[in-house]
Amino acid sequence: MTWTSWSESRGGLIMQWPKVTLKRAGETVDISCYQNYTRLAYMYWYQQPPRHGLKLVASIVTWMKNSYEEGYSEAKFYITRDNNDYSVMTIKNVTYNDAATYFCLTIQHFVTVTTNNLIFGDGTKLTVIGTDDKIIPPSVAIFSPSKQEIQQKNKATLVCLASGFYPDHLNLFWKVNGAKRTEGVGTDEFSTQNGNEKTFSLTSLTEVDIGDVYSCSLVH
Template sequence: EGRNFLPLCLCLHCLQSVGIGAYIAQWPEKIILRPGHSLTISCYQNYSNLAYMFWYQQPPRNGLKLIVSSSTWSHNSYEDGYSEAKFEVTRQNTDYSLMTIKNVTAQDAATYFCAANDRTVGTKLTVIGENDEIIPPAVAIFSPSKQEIQQKSKATLVCLASGFYPDHLTLVWRVNGVKRTEGVGTDESSTQNGSTYSLTSRLRMPAWEWFNPLNRFECVANFFQNGTTASINKFIHGDAGE
């Protein structure tokens, strides 16, 4: 029987989009809420001459929908199906815009984007049941296949995080304690298996790197737990060979 957790709210880091002379940031990046609570998303841009800012909603597996346009000289302009009663937008000055989503329901689960000019950043909102339990993942690392090593002189490690809920989870590879991005391929989204989720990431490397028992390959799963970020680490050492 699921325990009744307090609402979870976490800002992993501010999303940023940077161009020549332009900067836009939005926070939090991800958040989990119980029904009935409210969420305020902050957006900052340094284009002082941009009068318009826009807020968009992208429900899962759907396209972007414009919620509201805000300008520095007129009232907010809401699209059909959206209203200030639900999505309250304030423009503190030219640089800052805040959107508060009131009394969230499961239908509000989506990614919300702030846009100024042609740059956008987003916030992913997940709404979970009042009594749903946060379930941490089980993490496992699988060794490379001998066939791949023999035929391609490459070695691919597979990291599987499974049995977690909700689907806010990231996988990171570290080699000898240093984050590795080259040769990494992670599924774009989690796979739902009944009431829980799974996510897979692969690390491909030259065979010679795998055949070094001093090398330590680590998969780190970052997820939400009681309002903060928690991590589960699994590691495997290179193969000494025959």
């Protein structure tokens, strides 16, 4: 499944896609970035490995050759840019070490750099599995709320557990009365590996009113 989303800042829009992608080792992946603000001459690509900070991959300026940081090369991370507005980063022969979230960033070239004039895409999460790895779907369970909470608050805190899945490539969301819930949801930032096993688990919780119709949905 492909997810596409926009970020907006100071009159500029930036779109990055896909939002999530799954590849087997040795395959190639394309990550695209589009921005509609023509004065944003500077564009950067960043990599954020799981549980680590951002690492700059390369800087792309319209009138200069691409500049790669140490540890990154054009042979591996091939980046093109058409005019000012569109860039594609192609990661070749992916390995487990390439599994990360990738961000594109644009900025005006004539201003002092501050967090107010940086415009980030929403990121692309790349998951890499072995050539022969088997994809294992999750088991899902919703745990019942406590009777005491229902009696005292007339509400119920629900916990959804997705377990036994591989790879760590899961989108979990709640639906309440037929509508996808985007607020009032607490989901683990990272999946948890199940001991020495290869599978993962993820939990999420939300609060509903008594009588609401709810479901915990997964895309894997």
